Every structure is written in structure tokens, then in C-alpha cells.
Amino acid sequence: MRIELNGLTKRFGDTLVLDHVDLEIREGEFLGLLGPSGSGKTTLLRILAGLEVADFGSLSIGDRNANELPFELRQMGFVFQNYALFEHMSVFENVAFGLRVRPRRRRPKQVEINERVQKLLDLVQLEGFETRFPAQLSGGQRQRVALARALATEPKILLLDEPFGALDAKVRVELRRSLREIHDTAGLTTVFVTHDQDEALDLADRVAIMSRGQIEQIGTPSDIFEEPKTPFVIDFLGRTNAFNCEVSDGKVKLGDKLIIIDPPLPDGQAVAFVRPANIVLAKANGTVTSEDPVLPHSATVRFISEIGPWATVELLYQGQFIEVEMMREKLHELELAVGDQCVMSVRFPRVFSRGQVERQVADVRKMKGLRGRFRQRRNRS
Amino acid sequence: MAEVAAHASSVFEQAAPQEVKLPLSEPPAVRVALIVAALGFLVVFLIMPLLVVLTEALRQGVQAYATAIVEPEAVAAIQLTLLTAAIVVPLNVMFGIAAAWAITKFDFPGKSFLITLIDLPFSVSPVIGGMVFVLLFGLQGLFGPWLFAHGIKIIFAVPGIIIATLFVTLPFVARELIPLMQKQGTDAEEAALMLGASGWQTFRRVTLPNIKWGLLYGVLLCNGRAIGEFGAVAVVSGHIAGLTNTMPLHVEVLYNDYDFVAAFAVASLLTLMALATLAFKTFLEWRSSALLARPRVH
Amino acid sequence: MAISLAAGRFRQHSIIPGFGLTFGITLTYLGLIVLIPLAVLFAEAAGAGGAKVWAELSTARTLSAFRVSFGSALLAALINAVAGLLVAWVLVRYDFPGRRFIDALIDLPFALPTAVAGISLTALYSGNGWIGSILEPAGIKVAFTPLGILVALIFVGLPFVVRTVEPVLRESGKNLEEAAALLGAPRWRILYHVVFPPLLPALMTGFTLAFARAIGEYGSVIFIAGNMPGVSEILPLLIVVKLEQFDYAGATVLASLMLIASFILLFAINLLQAWTRRRQGG
Numbered sequence: 001m002r003i004e005l006n007g008l009t010k011r012f013g014d015t016l017v018l019d020h021v022d023l024e025i026r027e028g029e030f031l032g033l034l035g036p037s038g039s040g041k042t043t044l045l046r047i048l049a050g051l052e053v054a055d056f057g058s059l060s061i062g063d064r065n066a067n068e069l070p071f072e073l074r075q076m077g078f079v080f081q082n083y084a085l086f087e088h089m090s091v092f093e094n095v096a097f098g099l100r101v102r103p104r105r106r107r108p109k110q111v112e113i114n115e116r117v118q119k120l121l122d123l124v125q126l127e128g129f130e131t132r133f134p135a136q137l138s139g140g141q142r143q144r145v146a147l148a149r150a151l152a153t154e155p156k157i158l159l160l161d162e163p164f165g166a167l168d169a170k171v172r173v174e175l176r177r178s179l180r181e182i183h184d185t186a187g188l189t190t191v192f193v194t195h196d197q198d199e200a201l202d203l204a205d206r207v208a209i210m211s212r213g214q215i216e217q218i219g220t221p222s223d224i225f226e227e228p229k230t231p232f233v234i235d236f237l238g239r240t241n242a243f244n245c246e247v248s249d250g251k252v253k254l255g256d257k258l259i260i261i262d263p264p265l266p267d268g269q270a271v272a273f274v275r276p277a278n279i280v281l282a283k284a285n286g287t288v289t290s291e292d293p294v295l296p297h298s299a300t301v302r303f304i305s306e307i308g309p310w311a312t313v314e315l316l317y318q319g320q321f322i323e324v325e326m327m328r329e330k331l332h333e334l335e336l337a338v339g340d341q342c343v344m345s346v347r348f349p350r351v352f353s354r355g356q357v358e359r360q361v362a363d364v365r366k367m368k369g370l371r372g373r374f375r376q377r378r379n380r381s
Numbered sequence: 382m383a384e385v386a387a388h389a390s391s392v393f394e395q396a397a398p399q400e401v402k403l404p405l406s407e408p409p410a411v412r413v414a415l416i417v418a419a420l421g422f423l424v425v426f427l428i429m430p431l432l433v434v435l436t437e438a439l440r441q442g443v444q445a446y447a448t449a450i451v452e453p454e455a456v457a458a459i460q461l462t463l464l465t466a467a468i469v470v471p472l473n474v475m476f477g478i479a480a481a482w483a484i485t486k487f488d489f490p491g492k493s494f495l496i497t498l499i500d501l502p503f504s505v506s507p508v509i510g511g512m513v514f515v516l517l518f519g520l521q522g523l524f525g526p527w528l529f530a531h532g533i534k535i536i537f538a539v540p541g542i543i544i545a546t547l548f549v550t551l552p553f554v555a556r557e558l559i560p561l562m563q564k565q566g567t568d569a570e571e572a573a574l575m576l577g578a579s580g581w582q583t584f585r586r587v588t589l590p591n592i593k594w595g596l597l598y599g600v601l602l603c604n605g606r607a608i609g610e611f612g613a614v615a616v617v618s619g620h621i622a623g624l625t626n627t628m629p630l631h632v633e634v635l636y637n638d639y640d641f642v643a644a645f646a647v648a649s650l651l652t653l654m655a656l657a658t659l660a661f662k663t664f665l666e667w668r669s670s671a672l673l674a675r676p677r678v679h
Numbered sequence: 680m681a682i683s684l685a686a687g688r689f690r691q692h693s694i695i696p697g698f699g700l701t702f703g704i705t706l707t708y709l710g711l712i713v714l715i716p717l718a719v720l721f722a723e724a725a726g727a728g729g730a731k732v733w734a735e736l737s738t739a740r741t742l743s744a745f746r747v748s749f750g751s752a753l754l755a756a757l758i759n760a761v762a763g764l765l766v767a768w769v770l771v772r773y774d775f776p777g778r779r780f781i782d783a784l785i786d787l788p789f790a791l792p793t794a795v796a797g798i799s800l801t802a803l804y805s806g807n808g809w810i811g812s813i814l815e816p817a818g819i820k821v822a823f824t825p826l827g828i829l830v831a832l833i834f835v836g837l838p839f840v841v842r843t844v845e846p847v848l849r850e851s852g853k854n855l856e857e858a859a860a861l862l863g864a865p866r867w868r869i870l871y872h873v874v875f876p877p878l879l880p881a882l883m884t885g886f887t888l889a890f891a892r893a894i895g896e897y898g899s900v901i902f903i904a905g906n907m908p909g910v911s912e913i914l915p916l917l918i919v920v921k922l923e924q925f926d927y928a929g930a931t932v933l934a935s936l937m938l939i940a941s942f943i944l945l946f947a948i949n950l951l952q953a954w955t956r957r958r959q960g961g
Contacts, residue, residue, distance in 0.1 A: 051571055051694055078575045084568035088590040098576035101586070153577060404866035405856055412773060419769035420781075422762050426834055427787055429809060433799045476708045483701035489690035497945065498709055501717075504945045506895025507793075508915040509934045512922060513716035516723060521925060523719055548712055570695055580696035609792025611898035616919060629794040629898065636798050636902065645802075648795040655790040662790075663783040 001062035001075070001156050001189060002027045003048065008057035010043055017043045018054065019213035025191060030183055032204035033193045036236070039210040041193045042081075042161055048191065049078050049159050061157075077150030079160040083142050085134040091145050092117055092130035098153040120148040123182060140171040147179070151186070158183070160192035164199065176203055197237055201225065209233050211360070231352045232360040234273045241279065241322050243272045243295065245351065252351050255293035261351055269354035274346045276325040281313065281334060284341040293349070298341040306331070315342060434652045438645035449646035457623045458631035458647070461539065465627060466607040469546045473603050474596070477554025481592075482584075485562035486570065496559065503552040510549045511616030514541060537619030542627060545613040550603045557599035558592060565591055594669035601665065605658040609651060717938070724935035727928040735932045740908045741917065744933075747825060748914035752893035755832035760886045762833075763840025764878070770841070771848040789838045793898025800831055801903045825911045827903035835896055836889030843885035847878055847955075880955035887951060891944040895937065 003025040010018040018040045025031055033041040046052040047059065050066070059066040061074055086094050093100075095117045099108055108116070121127055124144035134142055143163060150158065163179070164172040180203055183190045194200050200207045201221040208218040209232070217229045228234040235242075245254040250264035254272050282288045284298040299317035306312075311331040313324045322344070336342070406412070438446055449455060480499060484492055502510060516522050518535040528535060535541045569591065573583040589596075611629040618625045620634060628651055635644035690698060724732075735741060770782050788796065804811040804821040811822055821827050851874065859869045897915040905911040914937060921930035 049575065051575070076575070078572070080568050080572060082568060084572040086569060086573075086587055086590075097573065097578070097586075101573070101576065101578040101582045149572075149576070403857065403860040404864070404869060405853075405860055406772075407866060415765065416769050416773055416775055419762075419766045423766060423781060423784075425810070426830075426837060427784060429803055430796060430799045430834065431784075431787065433802050433809070434795060437799070437802050476704065479701040479704040479708075482697060483705050486695045487690050487693060487698050487702075489702075495705070495709075497949070498713060500945060501713055501942075504891055504895075504941050504948075506897065506915050506937055506941070508895070508897050508918050509720070509938060512918060512930060512934055513720050515922060516719050516927065516931065517716055521927060544712070548716070551708075551712060567693075567695060574694050574696075583695075584697075605790050609790075609795070611792060611794045612895075612915065615897075616922060629792045632792075632794045632798065633902075641802075644798060648792075648798060651792045651795050655787065655792065655795075658790045659783055659786055662786065 003062075003157070003189070003191075004058075004060045005044075005048075006058045008044070008047065008054045008059065010040075010047065010052065010054045012043075017213055018047075020057070021213070021215055023208065023215060023218070025189060027189055028187060029205045030180065030190045030203060031192070032200035032207040033191065033210060034195070034197060034200040034207050034236075035210035036195060038212070040213040041210045044210070045159055045161055045191060045193045049076055050074065051078075075154075075156040077153060077155035077158045079143075079146045079150050079158070079163050081161045081163075081165060083134075083146040085142055085145055085149075087134050089133075090130065091121070091126065091132050091134070091137075094134070094145055095120055095148045095152050097149060116152060117148075120151055123151075124148045124178065138171075139167045140175060143167065143175060144178075147182070151182070156189060158188045158190045160190070162193055162195070164194070164196070172199070179203070201237075209236060211236070228273075228350060230360060231271070231273070231357040234350055235361050239276055239323055240273045241276065242357075243274065243346070243349075244354075245270050245272050247351075247353070254349060254351070255295040255346065257293040259293065259349070259351070265351065265353050270351050271354055271357045272346070272349040272351045274349050276312070276323045278347040278349075279322070279324045280345045280347065281315075281324055281326070281336065281342045282345070283334060283336070284343045288343045288345065290345040292345040292347045294343060294345045298343055301336055301338050301340045301342060304331070304336065304338060315344075317344070431652070434645055434649050437641060438649040440645075441642050445642050446646045446649075449643035450650065452643070454623045454626070455631060455643070455647055458626045458628045459650070461542070461626065462608055462628040464539075465543055465546050466604055468543055469550055469607045470600060470604050472547060473550055474554050474600060476551065477558050477599060478596075480555045481558035481562050482588075484559055486567055499552050499555050501552075502548050502550075503556070507549055507610065507612030508616055511545045511613035514545055514548070514617055536617050537621065538625060541617040542614050542625060545617045546607050546610050549610055549613050550606045553603035553606060554596070554599035557595045557602070561592055561595040562588075594665060598662070598665050601658055601661055605655065608654055720931055720938070721935055723927060724931040727932055731928055732932050735929050736936075740912070741933065743909045744912050744914045744917040747828065747910075747912060748894055751825065751828045751832055751913075752890055752896075755829055755836055755893050756886050756890035758829075758833055759836040759840050759889045760882060763837065763885060763889075764844055764882060766837075767841045767844040767848055771845055785838050785841050787838075788835050793835070793896070794902075796834060796899035797831065797902035800827070800834060800899065804830060804903065822903055823905035823911070825904070827905070828900050828911060828913065831899045831903050832893040832896060835899055836893050839889040839892065840882065840885035843881045843888065844878055847881040851877060880951060884948060884951045884955060887944060887948050891941060891948065894940065894944075 003023075005021060005023040005025075008018050008021040008023075009016075021040070021044065023044075033044060035041045043052060047054050061069060066074070086097065089097070096113050099113045099116065102108075117130070118127075121129060124147055126141060126144050126148065129137070129141070129145075134145065137145065147163075160179075164175055167175065176199065179190075182188070192203075204221060206218060207221055207224055209216045209224060211232045217224050217233045219227075224233060225237055228237060234240050243254070245252055247253075247265045247267050247270045249267070250260075252259040252261055252265065252270060252272070280290070280292065288294055295317075297318060299315035299322060301313060302316050302321070303314040304311065305314075306328055309328055311326055311328045313326070313331070313336065315322045315324065324344070407415070480495075484495065515536055517524055518528060518541065519525055520529060520536070522536070535544070569587050570583050573587045574580075578586065609629060610627075611633075614627055614630060615633070618627070618630055620626060620630060622631075622634060626634060628647055632644050632648050632651070635641075635647065727735075766785070770778060770785075801822055802808050804814070804827060806812065806815050806822070808822070814821060819826070821830055855873050856869055859873045864872070895915060897913075897919075900913055901916055904913065904916075906916060908917075914933065918930050918933050918937075921927075921933070
């Protein structure tokens with residue numbers, strides 16, 4: 001079922017939690033709502049579910065106005081962040097709950113309920129757990145019970161609130177796979193909320209990045225990763241470095257080159273964002289010629305780390321820490337060591353005016369510990 | 382650290398090394414003294430009053446004790462006490478559940494005022510608890526003449542006792558449920574509703590099992606107070622033997638008549654009920670320490 | 680395109696049903712049993728007129744009743760604070776045979792009907808009682824004197840301090856004491872600087888609860904007190920006497936004053952408990 005949100009606005013007390021949000025959720029898609037805490041993603045999900053009501057705006061589900069749709073007809077399943085399992089009921093009773101509470105007319109016979117619960121437990125790989133109680137289960141198992149319970153009523157739309165939050169890394173990955181499989185097989189429309197970008201980018205067909213009650217950008221994982229449209233998105237997704245530059249006459253002066261940005265930025269201070277993999281290093285003992293902008297002054301290598309096929313080099317540049325990624329062989333080619341001076345050239349910079357950056361990135365700074373992290377260990381390649 | 386200290390002291394003092402212990406507890410002598418003092422206080426103020434009831438009741442032997450208990454007026458008092466509890470407890474349970482549901486599952490202004498109001502009967506002298514109803518329903522009270530004209534007796538009759546007891550025991554169930562349900566939150570109920578359960582189904586199948594220990598605890602406290610209430614009931618009752626005497630009132634009547642053995646006999650019954658309440662209470666606390674939200678503050 | 684307005688309603692929207700029903704029941708019940716009766720009380724007291732109020736307050740009997748009630752309650756609460764702290768300490772920190780049994784028994788004054796407490800304390804402290812027979816020859820008369828009132832109020836207030844201090848003591852981090860000990864503090868300093876300060880809010884809460892309870896106590900006091908006007912008559916008893924004399928105006932005035940005092944104390948208790956919670960991050 002298609003879902004459409006228009007101009008959704010919600011306040012809690014003095015805080016504006018959702019700010020005129022428009023969103024279209026396509027039938028059958030797996031959509032991720034990604035953002036830091038306080039971005040409004042959970043509130044959005046709860047409004048979708050009907051657990052909260054927006055102050056303004058409209059919500060239509062399957063082309064029907066949601067206000068006219070009572071719960072039972074929304075065909076939604078909801079998985080809570082802390083699972084909200086019924087602790088005093090067995091796994092079987094938890095999963096069967098949605099079927100047992102139906103009015104007599106719609107209630108399936110006991111035999112059918114048994115069958116359905118069995119199938120669901122098989123689906124989430126909890127065969128044999130029927131008589132256990134939630135307190136006896138691990139986090140991952142509880143999660144699967146919550147999922148099975150939500151699926152019991154055969155919803156068309158599945159909503160999940162930070163479903164893998166409290167679980168170990170390995171369990172998360174397994175559960176991710178299961179969830180996606182279930183979504184594909186059952187033909188659901190799934191919306192899930194998370195603050196873990198790896199998860200969102202890994203699982204979703206489309207990801208909507210939210211900040212401060214607004215959707216910053218929505219697109220496929222590779223779209224938003226490769227072509228971030230706002231400073232917030234760049235800073236939130238993956239790792240990135242930031243360099244100061246200037247705009248005059250509509251052209252950006254970055255390092256020794258002039259870049260033309262379309263649409264042009266206003267004149268004045270600007271910031272260029274560059275991903276670690278897009279910085280090319282050269283030893284600072286000769287002249288460096290490159291088609292890409294070459295940054296002035298040299299940087300000092302402070303730390304080198306080699307893991308697998310990749311190498312990460314951390315440099316000190318103008319009082320800032322810069323992170324560069326390259327293939328390990330390339331690192332050896334350059335014969336870089338800690339203390340060496342390097343010259344950087346940058347590729348694929350994303351430039352934004354300083355004003356826009358300051359407005360958006362201040363709150364994200366708190367999340368990224370990359371800059372300012374001073375590593376004490378010495379390391380030699 | 383203790384070993385370091387020990388070593389250090391032996392190096393510096395050149396004497397036989399003493400085991401230096403961290404002062405993490407009082408010296409044994411102090412400990413014993415404190416225990417003795419505390420137990421002494423408790424024996425005087427707690428144990429002795431308890432024992433006195435039994436010894437005084439049995440002062441003239443078991444026969445006298447038994448006679449006092451089955452005496453018709455005593456039996457009437459027992460019946461009235463049990464009747465009062467049987468009416469008051471369920472009513473206050475209904476109120477407690479309703480109030481706790483309204484307060485903990487919803488958000489509205491004036492909540493803390495409401496909670497203070499619920500606490501009020503608990504912090505007010507029981508005499509006042511009885512008095513307000515005398516003011517309302519007594520002969521000289523607000524509705525006095527009307528009631529008299531219609532032949533309805535509230536004060537100096539059973540209804541008055543019931544309503545006065547209702548007043549003083551009103552908070553008990555609510556006070557247990559409110560913090561408990563606040564701690565439990567609304568997730569489980571929301572989950573049940575999203576799965577299609579109706580309001581009643583949700584309450585019966587999800588909420589009730591979650592609060593059952595707190596509810597039992599509240600019922601226990603409410604019951605204990607309903608049985609033992611004295612001040613409020615004394616004011617409204619009129620002490621009409623055989624009719625409007627609850628057990629505590631009957632104890633007073635017997636005592637004022639110098640019939641000490643009988644008084645203590647009935648008192649011993651009340652004491653046994655109190656001890657049973659304590660035993661149940663301890664059992665409930667042991668059974669579900671995680672499920673009772675507050676520290677036991679009465 | 681529909682606009683849904685959740686702002687400006689009495690309560691925030693929630694899918695949980697039953698607000699109307701439960702709120703209605705709550706308000707009706709409270710209104711009938713608590714609000715209206717109390718309102719009538721205050722109305723009658725207010726209706727008595729300023730002159731009557733003043734006359735009421737300034738009789739020697741009334742003043743003495745206030746003195747006896749509040750004075751004894753205060754003293755009893757103080758004694759309970761000290762003894763309650765001791766008992767809580769011993770019950771939490773030490774182990775001895777019968778500790779759990781005694782711990783369960785602490786609630787006895789709360790569970791026991793006040794009339795039973797009243798007659799048994801009287802039996803205990805009267806001339807031929809177990810304790811009275813020791814004290815009276817020594818010149819200390821407890822039964823039928825203000826001292827008896829004190830004893831009864833200590834009894835009823837006993838659980839309050841113990842039960843508020845115990846949980847705080849239990850959760851008290853052993854780590855703090857260890858840290859202080861490692862820094863070289865002797866035991867008494869550890870107790871004074873590290874262990875007791877966090878107990879203070881709980882102690883005060885318990886004290887206030889015991890105080891509030893003692894002011895209004897009736898059943899356990901009237902047997903052991905002499906009930907002599909001007910000497911050992913407590914305020915609740917004076918109110919009962921006035922009621923029996925149909926001096927409703929006088930009774931309501933006194934009751935209103937007691938209520939106001941109770942309300943102030945209740946407010947103080949709530950503030951203290953909020954402060955305690957904030958201090959202990961709980």
C-alpha cells in the first residue's frame with residue numbers, strides 16, 4: 001500500500017519535532033529513516049502507526065485518508081524499540097495474541113492459529129521456542145518474537161523502531177538478513193527507523209536522512225552517499241574532511257584551482273567536503289602537478305594504520321586532523337612514514353557556503369569524533 | 382592495597398608486621414553495642430506490646446478467652462468489620478485502578494494536584510475523616526434534616542461506618558498502582574492495541590497481569606487499614622453495641638467497661654489478622670521485589 | 680487533505696482508550712468522598728466567623744491541646760529519627776539471627792489497629808504492667824501522663840523512618856566507603872563525611888512522615904493518655920469532645936487548622952521526596 005505524508009508538523013511542548021515533512025512511501029519498498037536522536041524519525045514512524053497524531057498535515061494510506069481509517073483496517077504491524085513483549089505470556093501466546101483478540105467473527109479457529117504461529121516461528125527461526133517465556137530469551141530471540149508477533153496479523157505495512165538497537169554486532173547482521181528476506185518474500189512495505197547508517201545503507205531500497213524535524217535528503221543508498229545534497233548529509237554519512245575555501249564571482253577557489261559549481265554559490269566563505277578516499281597524497285619534496293586542486297602548505301603524517309587491503313593515514317594540516325584512505329600498495333609506493341610532510345590534492349569536493357554549513361553541521365559535530373582525536377600510538381608501515 | 386600498607390608499615394616500623402585492614406566496618410565492640418541498642422529499642426517498643434496482647438487475653442485461661450470471642454456482641458462486631466472490609470476494599474480497588482489508569486496512561490494538566498488529592502485521606506487525622514461525614518450526614522449536618530425526614534440513617538449506623546472507612550482507605554490501592562504503572566510505561570498496551578486488541582482486552586490480558594503483585598499489595602494494605610480503623614469510625618458510629626461496633630470499637634467498649642480479658646481477647650484476633658497481613662506482605666515483597674516500584678514508604 | 684489538530688486539547692492524543700471512563704470515575708469518586716466533605720468542613724469553619732475562630736483558638740484548653748499534640752509529635756518524631764536510623768543501620772549493615780524476622784516486624788505499628796496498640800501500651804506501662812512496674816517505683820509515671828502520649832507516638836511512628844532510610848542505605852555504594860578508606864580516612868570520618876550525608880534527605884522525609892502521622896494520631900493515644908484537659912489532651916480528642924457537645928463550629932475550626940497543618944506537611948514531604956530523588960539521581 002502506498003503511503004503519502006504531506007506537510008506533517010508536530011510539536012512536543014515548545015520543541016518542533018516535525019517541520020512540514022512531505023514523504024511518499026512506495027508500495028513494496030524498504031525505506032529507512034536515518035538520523036541522529038532528536039531528528040524526529042521515531043515521531044514520524046509513530047504518526048504513521050497512529051500512535052501519535054500530527055498537529056498539522058495529512059496522512060493517507062493506500063489513497064485513503066488515515067483519519068478515517070480505524071486501526072484494524074490500516075493493516076500495519078509495529079515492532080517497538082524495546083520489543084514490548086508480553087512478559088507473562090509464552091512465546092506462542094505472544095505471537096498468537098493478535099489473532100486471539102479478534103472479535104469472534106474474524107477469529108481463526110484454534111487449529112488455524114496454531115498452524116500460523118508455527119509457520120511464523122519457523123520463519124524467524126525460533127522453532128521449538130513456543131513454550132519459553134521472554135525472560136528466558138536472548139536479545140536477538142526476543143527481537144524475533146516481536147517480529148513474528150507483528151507479522152501474525154498479516155499486515156501489508158511493517159513499521160520497525162530501531163529494531164536492532166540493543167543487540168550485538170553479529171546478531172544484528174544476521175537479523176538484518178532475515179528481515180530483508182521476510183520483506184521480500186511476503187511482499188511487504190517496510191519502514192524502519194535507525195541511527196546506524198551502516199544498517200540503513202545496507203538494508204534499504206531508499207533512505208531518508210532526517211535532521212531537526214526535516215528530511216534532508218531521500219534517495220537510494222548510493223545516491224545519497226555519492227551525491228550528498230546538504231552539509232548535514234555529508235557530515236552524517238561516512239567520514240569526511242572539511243577545508244576552507246572562498247567563492248568570488250561565483251567560482252570557488254580551492255587550493256590552486258578554480259572550480260565552477262552549478263548552481264553557483266554566493267560569494268564569500270565556503271567549505272569544501274572531501275571524503276578520505278578522495279584525497280591524493282604526494283611527498284612534499286618536489287613540485288606536484290595534478291589536474292585536481294592541490295592544497296597549499298604541507299601536512300604532517302601523524303598516524304598510519306593498515307588493516308586488510310586499506311590503509312588510513314591521519315595528517316595534521318593547519319591545526320586540523322585530516323583522514324586519508326588509500327590502498328595499501330599505494331601507501332608503500334609513497335614510502336610514507338610518520339613525521340613525513342605531504343602535499344594533498346582533492347577530488348570530487350562538495351562545496352557549500354559557510355553559512356549553510358554552520359547552520360547544519362553544529363549539531364552533527366558532537367557525533368563525529370574523528371576530528372580532534374589525538375592518537376598517541378606510533379605506527380610504522 | 383592492604384598488603385602494600387602492611388608491607389610499608391613493617392618496613393618503616395621495623396616491628397612485627399601487623400595486618401592493616403581497611404576501615405570498612407565498625408570495630409566489633411561497636412557493632413555489638415549498636416545491635417544490642419537497636420534490639421533493645423525494638424524489644425521495648427515493638428515486641429513487648431505484641432506479647433502483652435496475648436498474655437492479657439489469656440490471663441484468665443483459655444476458657445475465658447473462648448467465651449469472649451463467641452459472645453454475641455463480639456460476633457456482631459466481627460461481622461461488621463468483615464462486612465465493612467468486603468464493601469470498602471473492592472470499591473477502592475475499582476477506584477485505584479481507574480485513577481492509576483487515568484494518571485499513568487495519559488497526559489493532562491493537573492496531574493500532581495490529583496495525586497495530592499488522592500494522598501489527602503492518608504495524611505489527615507482519622508478523626509477528621511469521620512468528622513466530615515458527621516458534618517454532612519449528622520442530625521445537625523448539611524443533609525441531616527432531609528435524611529431524618531426520609532428515615533435514612535447514615536451517622537450512628539452502618540452506612541456511616543462504611544463511608545468513613547472508605548475515606549480513610551481510599552489512597553491505598555492507588556498509591557501502589559500509580560508508581561508501578563508509571564514505571565511500566567505504555568509500550569505493552571500500545572503493542573496490544575496495534576495488534577488489534579480492544580481496550581478491555583488490553584487491560585485484562587496485558588495490564589492486569591503486569592500489575593497483579595502491586596494490586597495484591599495494595600489490597601492487603603487497604604484491607605488491613607479497613608479492619609483496624611478506629612478514629613474515623615469512632616466518630617461516626619455512636620458505639621451502639623451489637624449494631625454499630627466494629628472490632629476496634631468493641632475493644633474500646635470492653636476496655637472502658639473494665640472487661641479487660643474480653644477486650645484483649647478481641648484485640649488478639651485483630652493482632653492475629655495484623656500478623657497475617659505482615660506475613661502476606663513479606664511474601665509479596667519477596668516474590669516480586671522488582672515489580673513493586675517504590676521503597677516501602679507508608 | 681485533512682488537517683488534524685492535536686494541539687489545544689485537554690489531553691494529548693493517544694491510542695489508549697478509556698480516558699473518559701477512568702477520569703470520570705476518578706473525579707466523581709474523589710469529589711464525593713474527599714472534595715465535597717472537605718469543602719463542607721472548610722465552609723463551616725469559614726462560616727463560623729472571625730470572632731468565633733479567635734475565641735476558639737485562645738482558650739487555654741485549645742492552646743494546651745495544640746501544645747500537647749504538636750509538641751509530643753515533634754519529640755516523638757525526633758526520637759524516631761535517631762532510633763529509626765540506628766535500627767535501619769543495624770538491619771541493613773549487620774547480620775544476626777532473627778534479622779529477617781525483625782525486619783518484617785518493623786511494619787507492625789502500621790498494620791496493627793490503633794485501638795489494640797492503645798490498650799496494649801497502656802497495659803504495658805501502667806502500674807502493674809511489665810515496664811510500668813519497674814518505672815513507677817523509680818518515680819517515672821508513664822501511663823495516663825503526657826509521657827504516655829510520647830510512648831504511643833513513638834510506637835506508631837517507628838516504621839516511617841526505618842522504611843525510608845533502609846532503601847537508601849541498601850543502595851549506598853560500598854565503593855564510596857572504599858575510596859575514602861583508601862585515602863586514609865578513619866572509620867568515624869568515613870561515616871560522618873561519606874555515609875551519612877546521603878542519608879539526610881531520607882531521614883528528613885521519614886521524620887516528616889512520622890511527625891505528620893503523630894499529629895493526627897488518635898486510637899493509640901487516648902487509652903494511655905490521661906486525657907485531662909490542659910495537661911494530656913490531644914487535639915483530635917478535643918475535636919471529638921466538641922463534636923459530642925454539638926459544638927460543630929468549634930470542631931470545624933480546629934479541624935480546619937489541623938488540615939492546613941497536614942497539607943503543609945504533605946507538601947513539604949513531596950518536596951523532600953523530589954529533592955531526594957534528584958540528589959540520588961533516582
